[in-house]
Amino acid sequence: MYQFYVFEIQTYADGTYGHIVHPVYDTDETAARLKAESKYYEVLAAAAISDLPEHGAILVRSNCMPMMNKVYTHIQPEPEPEA
Numbered sequence: 001m002y003q004f005y006v007f008e009i010q011t012y013a014d015g016t017y018g019h020i021v022h023p024v025y026d027t028d029e030t031a032a033r034l035k036a037e038s039k040y041y042e043v044l045a046a047a048a049i050s051d052l053p054e055h056g057a058i059l060v061r062s063n064c065m066p067m068m069n070k071v072y073t074h075i076q077p078e079p080e081p082e083a
Contacts, residue, residue: 002033003025005036006036024036053076
């Protein structure tokens with residue numbers, strides 16, 4: 001069995017953080033890697049259009065070696081001044 005992990009990391013507007021772990025595996029090493037890359041890009045597709053200040057992902061092997069990572073930083077609108 002070959003396993004990879006996609007960690008989805010989110011920064012919220014109030015400064016707190018969240019994360020989701022997506023384990024991906026297969027009995028074939030190539031299939032496991034390709035499934036993991038697919039999940040990685042699926043997460044990034046959502047992160048690219050996210051409303052969160054920061055939203056990204058990192059793909060790692062089961063031995064903790066990072067393979068890919070990317071974060072999207074989205075400029076947050078300034079609050080309207082009070083009258």
